[in-house]
Amino acid sequence: MENITTPPVVYVPSLPLPEDNEIDFLTIWRTLWRWKWFIAGITLACTLIAVYITLYRLPVVYRSEVVLQPTLSPETQSALGTTLGQLGQFISLPPISGGDKSQLIVNYLKSRSLKTWMIKKFNLLPRLYPDKWNSEKGTWLAKDPKDIPTIVKTIQTRKMEHVYSVENDDKAGLISITFVDRDPAFIPKVLDGVTEELNRYLAYEYITDSKRKRIFIEQQVERTKREIEYWERQKPDADHSASEILREQQAALAAYTELRTQYELARVEEAGELIAFKVLDSPFVPEKKYKPRRTIICALTLVISLFLTIFMAFFFEFIKNARTKEAEAEPMHTEAPSENAT
Numbered sequence: 001m002e003n004i005t006t007p008p009v010v011y012v013p014s015l016p017l018p019e020d021n022e023i024d025f026l027t028i029w030r031t032l033w034r035w036k037w038f039i040a041g042i043t044l045a046c047t048l049i050a051v052y053i054t055l056y057r058l059p060v061v062y063r064s065e066v067v068l069q070p071t072l073s074p075e076t077q078s079a080l081g082t083t084l085g086q087l088g089q090f091i092s093l094p095p096i097s098g099g100d101k102s103q104l105i106v107n108y109l110k111s112r113s114l115k116t117w118m119i120k121k122f123n124l125l126p127r128l129y130p131d132k133w134n135s136e137k138g139t140w141l142a143k144d145p146k147d148i149p150t151i152v153k154t155i156q157t158r159k160m161e162h163v164y165s166v167e168n169d170d171k172a173g174l175i176s177i178t179f180v181d182r183d184p185a186f187i188p189k190v191l192d193g194v195t196e197e198l199n200r201y202l203a204y205e206y207i208t209d210s211k212r213k214r215i216f217i218e219q220q221v222e223r224t225k226r227e228i229e230y231w232e233r234q235k236p237d238a239d240h241s242a243s244e245i246l247r248e249q250q251a252a253l254a255a256y257t258e259l260r261t262q263y264e265l266a267r268v269e270e271a272g273e274l275i276a277f278k279v280l281d282s283p284f285v286p287e288k289k290y291k292p293r294r295t296i297i298c299a300l301t302l303v304i305s306l307f308l309t310i311f312m313a314f315f316f317e318f319i320k321n322a323r324t325k326e327a328e329a330e331p332m333h334t335e336a337p338s339e340n341a342t
Contacts, residue, residue, distance in 0.1 A: 031313060032313065034313075035313035035316070038313060039309040042305060042308075042309040042312075043302065043309055046301055050297055058292040059182055060292070061181060061289065061290050062180070062181065062184040062290050064188060065178040065191070066195060066279060068175040068280065069174055069277060069280050070105055070277050071276055102170070103168070104206075104275060112155055119151050119154060119160075124154075127163075127181060128159050128162075163180045165177075177194060179283075180290060184286045187285070188282075188284065208270060208274070210270040213269070214263065214269075220259050224255050225256060228253060231252060
């Protein structure tokens, strides 16, 4: 029989399994208990400071708004209906969509020209920079003229955005204008003034492409009318024969008829692009303050300071334990050379 040799058995030492890193809640509780006065003191101090700042340092401001709905004015609707009734049965009229009236109004309400008008009209610079204004003397506190606030600096630094805002609700088709100030009775005056200025702009300054077209065609109509009157006064002579005069009269009359049709169409297009608005919600004198929100500020200060002090407590405890271990390890290193020497 053949001898069967068995392979040698090699014993490999097994490594100890790592222990689970379990959270020692007892150690955490002891750490929090040791630092309880530090945590409570810092948290209470930060909360009291927040209460003091919100009560005595932060200014109380109020907020109100006016809600507008873009629409066609009653005069425009009446003129549009009359024109459609007169021409609808003879010629095909263009569709009247009016475009996005809300966006044009919003663009003007957010423009620099309107903000500049507001600052001048209501003297907003002292209200926007109360820390630089001496209300008793009515003068600026800054000695250097370069430090005195101006309208240009206010617009460039977007200071108006802190007190004045415009929001456009595309779905509802509404525009909200809000204003914030310390004096609640002053806010409706500003919002009413902005509404009146917007109405003036749409009525007198805003010129649509259709309006330019209508003005041009109207000038051409007047020129053609004068040309018809000129040829009606002419009599046959050496320069113009009777047939030539008749031909020019007919040509001028045909041009006048075509221009009159284009003029009425331009009026319809212009009426469709004219913009007006209705005031759905008028501004009111607010009674409830808008800022500061003391409850939210104090609650956030309490929570943030509590978590911050707990983190600091664990950090200080970690440093303390690290120094203790380092101090305990120093005697072992000092005894090691003496044992080697013997």
